[in-house]
Amino acid sequence: MSSESEAIGSTVAPAMWRDRVRAWSASAAYARATDILIIAAAASLPWSTTALAVFMLLWLVAVIPTIDWEQFVLDLARPAVGLPIALVALALVGVAWSAADWAERLHGIKPLSKLLLLPFLLGYFQRSQRGIWVFTAFLVSCTLVMILSWIVLALPQLRFAHTVSAGVPVKNYVDQSQEFALCAFALALPALTALRAKQWRIAAGALALILLFVANMFYVVSARTALVYMPVLLILFAALHLSRRATRLLFAGVAVASLVVWTTSPYLRQRIADVGIEYRAHDTSGIASTAQRLTYWRKSMKFIATAPLFGHGTGSIKHMFTVDAVGQSGLQAEVINNPHNQTLNVAIQWGLIGVLLLCAMWYSHVSLFAGRDLVTWIGLATVAQNITSSLLNSHLSDFHEGWMYVIGVGVAGGMALRARRTERILSPPHSD
Template identity: 80%
Template sequence: MASDSHAIDVTIEPVPRWRDRVRVWSGSAAYVRATDALIALAAASLPWSTTALAVFMLLWLIAVIPIIDWEQFILDLAQPAFALPIALVALALMGLAWSETSWAERLQGIKPLSKLLLLPFLLSYFQRSQRRLWVFAAFLVSCTLLMFLSWIVLALPQLKLAHTASGGVPVKNYLDQSQEFTLCAFSLALPALTAMRARQWRIAAGAIALMLLFIVNMLYVVSARTALVTMPVLLVLFASLHLSRRATRLLFAAVALASLLVWATSPYLRQRIADVGIEYRAHDTSGIASTAQRLTYWRKSVKFITEAPLIGHGTGAIKHLFMLDAAGQTGLDAEVINNPHNQTLNVAIQWGLIGVLLLYAMWTSHVRLFAGRDLVSWIGLAIVVQNITSSLLNSHLSDFHEGWMYVIGVGVAGGMALRARRPEKLLAGTAAARELKRIT
């Protein structure tokens, strides 16, 4: 039998490894768009649902891991803005060792700060995302819908989406709503000013109208007094950064006249301010009053801090300390809480002077991210300053809602600010993009 005269040349191409397939898939434009959409949806859900926010943030973190440039990420961790949030959480973990409360309370004490671990990932990712403004736009649109619904449910309370104690609050509570509206109002200030300088009158009128709607809602419908304290601080900050002396004087004169008008026409605002004095006089009674509560919490907190000033009483110790102090007491002194309504005191009780230094170093590093005069720098700076100011009267970095406002806002705006500072490093793209090019 004759042998075949022609040999068949068969070339078997290697099957791509699963890791290479993942890199190709995660480096696709559709995948990156979907990742951007997840964080935008998280920002949009923040005013409405804690569950939806948690789900979207978890999905975003899972999606972003394959496309992080890990070499650059490790280098970025040397920067204070990246490292200090991690250091604060690490201190909280170490604080488990010297806390004298139950392990359930210790582990619960980790939860309020754990969200800070996402800040480095957000800062890294949004140095490269091409749809960074999606997040701010989604949050603004969502808060605008909430604001209009607030007016509606004020007139028709039966349309509330959840049971709330205050009129004009469709979901959650007036504290969270006020923080959202304050941030949106002052974020619109620079676009309005820029449009006016460019003689783009329609854009300027729209931004000013929306800004005033947020502010009027807080002055006539419902507001937290913390927001009323924060607003003048942001106003002074905006004027000092973006207005001339003459424009500043005109603005303050207009604000003074508007304040007199609002005071004369808003019974709600007058009552909110008058309640401060009533609540202060209730300090030594058994009644529950916001101002009196805070004074009691702060007085006790200072006492706890002096007992362990350097490293504090450990993670999760706040409730345990208040419980011990409440024994045999009556009235406000008998209250047991796990939040002293001041971020500095919250940190100092648990981790002492070391924790306070880390907290203030982190805030300072994030303020320094936003040294520019552009829109992103203004939004980022407003977020940080709002958190610092409101944390004088609340533990807003540890609180769920305001803490996530800080993490998402600083992460997105901070990443954009870092991109503007070092574009030459970003033109190379992510490690995933480089790998995609090599494979294909």
């Protein structure tokens, strides 16, 4: 009898423990704590890679007990959810035919591994009501970086870390530009909505922040890639949210503002002039970014041509450049693991199959944001910025820009999916 009681007790105890964990993870306090972790991750993104990684890991651990795994598996059938997993799976399988050593193969998986968080974020923010808090935390954090950027331009000794560029208090000017541009365009819709509603204080505050972010990019420090994706975002915003007359007025204002900036910003004029200097230095300079990119792209196309369908395998980029650099000098002898173009980055490693998956994923994420509300605008701006900037960089694979994409698409996409589900529930059935 005692052994039978012990057996029953050993069965009941785990069941009671599971029930307690389930009840605790379903509580409002647990949900609030989980939300705080992802909010903290978004706030830490402009400042610290370590803090971001810690908060995202803690958030994932906190989310796992709350997941409806049956629904999670069903959601994988959605292209926006399943394609990021498929791209990472291709990277895992790609180690089998890579010619690189095993350290490089394993390292090649890491840049895309952050995409594994997208299904969890998309699922979680179909339930959480605090998605907008995540974006607010990121905006506030970037605003603090922007204010500090103006300060350290005058007082470089106040920089939190050793940075190469003046006006960059933390990280680097590429990451800072990506943040500031996204914040400026995300604020455009609240500013427009407030103007239409005659909420002058809100409109003035949003416009002031937009001007400060943009002015910092044009007068303090900026990545030239921003000059590529900012017009794209501007056209998207006008097409979605402005009338034809308002669009003409906006573009006229932008043209006048551009002329003023060009004549008053020696920094911007020098950045543009450097492109021509770097191009002409193509055969002799090993530090010119324009010359480097052109060399990387030509070599990348040559590598892709030798393995167009499946590529050279995961982590093979550095190996291919190393082999090609033998007997070369100058720029031709440079060995890199990043060709500064996301499509080429994928094509070298996984060929046409990888490129198709990448483009399909981007398209599925664009399709998530078909509405015209603030959340879908933030999501669309995030995807459009990443696609455009990835023409000149491997920004999906890069740490900072990649996490901006994952968090932005995951949070906004989950909220958009929840809104669609609610709309379907509330919509009356069609009658014949």
